[in-house]
Amino acid sequence: MSRIGVFVCWCGENIGRTVDCPAVAEAARRMPGVAHAVDYKYMCSDPGQQMIIQAIAEHRLTGLVVASCSPRMHEPTFRKAAARAGLNPYLCEMANIREHCSWVHEDRAVATAKAIELLRVMVEKVRHNEALKAVSVPITDRALVIGGGIAGIQAALDIADAGHDVILVERAPSIGGHMSQLSETFPTLDCSQCILTPKMVEVAQHPRIRLLTCAEVEAVSGYVGNFEVTVRRKARYVRLDRCTGCGACWNECPVKKIPSEFDEGLGLRTAVYVPFPQAVPNKPMIDTENCLRHKDARRKGIPVTESKVCGKCEAACPIPGKAINFADADELETVQVGAIVVATGFQTLPAAAIPEYGAGRFKDVVTGLQFERLASASGPTSGEIRRPSDGRPVERLAVIACVGSRDPAKGCAYCSKICCMYIAKHAMLFRHKNHHGAAHVFYMDIRAGGKDYDEFVRRAIEEDGVDYLRGRVSRIFERGGKLVLFGSDTLVGEKVELEVDMVVLASAMVPQPGVQALAQKLGVAYDQSGWLTEAHPKLRPVETAAAGVFLAGTCQGPRDIPETVAQAGGAASKVIGLLSRDTLDREPIIARVDERVCDYCTACIKTCPVKAIGTKELKNRQGVLLRRVAEVNAGLCIGCGTCVAACRPKAIDLAGFTDAQLFAEVRALGDFNDIEGRECDGVPHFGPAGCIAGQSVKSGGLDSHPTDAGMEREKHG
């Protein structure tokens, strides 16, 4: 039998003025199951809590209801008080008679009546509460960082520096990401490579970082603290353990005219190649699409090891035993990690999405990233701004902002955020390199929020004489070897026709292809644009709804380098906080399956937002499969209860918000006009549906299912 203690708080005048607290306590004493009820000025005060603690011992209380403020305010306070008195904290509930009652109603009689009902609901709930234990899960002290751009590099370094092992997985043959392609960085114009490459080298040399390049995440299972990740290590055809990066192979490779990805198609590379001179690891890979031997093998349908074509790289390799390895193959490796940082970055809107500006059609219409390569001292033109079409120097440059960005028709309703700054930088760099040249910028708005950012744009306009035109370009066409832009200057209210040598498109940032598939594997949500979604846009910006998975950098949405680095540090500190502990305590508000009732219809498995429900095979002693049932992973379950409502036979339930508790709460509201508890054969009952206790005994006899009979015994036992 329940012995519930009820503690009615005045909250000074806050509740006491509108609600007759002694009357509420008096009503509580007549409620079934209540052994003790008092009212007091401030329950949350030290004496108030002492009062609760004493009452628990004195009256041998089996549950508590504190009728005071919102549980969102003081539930932890009173649960801790309960725990101090040796009562399981989950046997304590709160009735919200302040925010939901005294503060919103004026009539004292009405407010008091409502307070009594709110209290009754919680008393009925607590009668069905169970002692719950926090779920303790062990933690694997190792992190996985997905993506080796500046976000992933920073996160990996920060985590590793704190003394935790890190596995850094990068899809490309080298880490570095987009930042390694940039010429200079705004607003300081320091060389991107100069500040990035030391960090890349640090990653390669860090004793706690294991770098896996040419690798992708294939599958993810497990939960916070205990992920099991399968990584596909793609065949590189070069043995990293042997190769010294001497360059003999790529110097000999006869296929020399492949557009370089790193140079955004403006430079050329060989079939066995290092993407750029400062690559980490600085070791080549063979591009199977273009390698003559691979092509031959594909054409003949034979294994590449059996082809005799070319092989000059292998012949040129000076390493004893050869570092070139045509027998290489994809490998799957499974790693155990406790936390995951997603840092998959972005790409720019593909040219095909922007036909009106002739991207991909006119050679001298380039993307922002292509311009970075042209402006870079290590780029295909050694830093001179020349036209990709004929190599002639550019005299007149036009830059178009918001290409795709802020344009729902292109699927990018958002602002790409970095473009306003980098187009100012592009125009500025161009003017620095060509003092006689002219730079025009077509913009919609200038968004230069950030430290020294607006100053930077002003500098471009005022000191470097960049011509900013507020308006859109409607179309671009070629005329006499030049590009002609039709547009408008909305500030002057005139049409503009401009003849230029080159056009730079500030195309929108879009998520990396395939990131949605990765997000699904991780249980991370993404928005309509494909950006990964944080757990809370303001208060939990680096966490995700999947516990133990964190976000860094542009996979979450457009941002610049300083923000990316700061966020990567934030994600790293969350990972460090998680990995610094041996075990993890989780709220026991989790779902549980009654295996006797489960039919394995899989509705719960399919509805679970975090993929916390899996399959359990029930076998007999001989190991023969009897049937399958749903199984909740306590480490992964976040306690939303979506599965419970999906379960038709109610084989699944949510601790803390069980069907029995909610049923009791609804029943407690039964017949508002007949709220006084009445006695009948010593068993309390109320409401139009008759005696609660009587009914459960009666129907318990009708029901033959062992589960319910068992539960019945537990309840009354």
Next chain:
Amino acid sequence: MADFEPNITAFVCTWCTYAGADLAGTSRMKYPANVRLIRVPCTGRIDALFILKAFENGADAVLVSGCHPGDCHYTSGNLHARRRWTVFSELLDFVGIDSGRVTFSWISAAEGRKFADLITEVTAKVRALGPFDSYRKMSAAAGEQSNAR
């Protein structure tokens, strides 16, 4: 019917609508005292059975409310709930339960005003509809004769 005060049972998620109701309180907004909130973690936890049981227990109307799409603390519990409500509300309407007896809404933790306004609106509407006698008077014991409406 002037004296009729409806009983309204509300099922709300703890993260958004319950918090929105807290905000209405903190902001001292006034609204009718006819609604009783039952707190659940997420709208995804709200079962159609709750709504029927509330009616059986004398509720004149039921309110169900949670986080706006995209705001769900659990990412998609509310989107599952939305599908269930779509079907269940049509079913209740089909069997002749006035749609004014079941209200579905999204109220965020920041929408204290919306909460207070909705409670005021729903209470007024249910006052006009009158007591849900047709449900309440359905016999709960075998053999009784139907006296629906």
Next chain:
Amino acid sequence: MPAEGRQLEKLRHLARHALESGAVSLVIGFAEGTVPGRAAPLFCTAPADADRLIFDGYCTLNLANYLTRPEVRAHQTVALVARHAVAKAVVGLVQESQVDPTRVRLIAIHCPDLDGLQQDVAWTVADGLQTLDEFLPTAAHLHDQELTPERFAAVAQVESKSSHDRWDHFAREFDKCIKCYACRNVCPLCYCERCIADKNQPQWIDTSSTQRGNFAWNIVRAFHLAGRCIDCGACERACPMDLPLMELNRKMKKVVAERFGYVAGYDPKADLPLVTFKKDDPEEFIK
């Protein structure tokens, strides 16, 4: 009817051969019932049993119902004499992991229209034993018949009434219910070992046949079948009190089709509409 006789011979031959060859260890079909105009389910385990198989418009039970019974599950592979509604139920059971599609074979019976329940229906037997995947393309064209207005005539008639009259209509109908659960027993998708209606602690649905209990039961059953009911009508035919159960089920079918663009029984790989969602699902009814 020589044509029909040939089809019956073919049906029996397929069943016999399936058992003889060991392709299946059980064939579920129909035999003559004890009363004219009634057919009884027949469980053939020996090739000779196949000679008792019949098929006609009176064979109305949805045989997929038996697939979830322990005695049938004990068989490695089972063949069903399957008119379209039976196959649709198998699709539903596959979607909910109740049936392993590799362990079911269909002796498919094709009727010109969706139900094929008229007494003089013209039916043909497909050539050979089929897997579900082999069968599905041959019935895909019937999808067009699922949402014809005629199918929803009774629903439309109820919809045309006032809310008040709808309540009276269903109050009258539900009042007849005797809670015999025949609807549940014949439904191939009501396979729960312990139905919610049999659960107490807490007891959501009043087990006795009171007005309240009847209302709750019939509403919850319709809701639990929403998006899952394959519109075979077995429940309504089984109801001894003639409750218009398909009014509820077809209403749910209509809502699910209109709102979520889904018709049950055609795609064993599809997610059922109430265990999935779209971010932009309609929500005009939400304030």
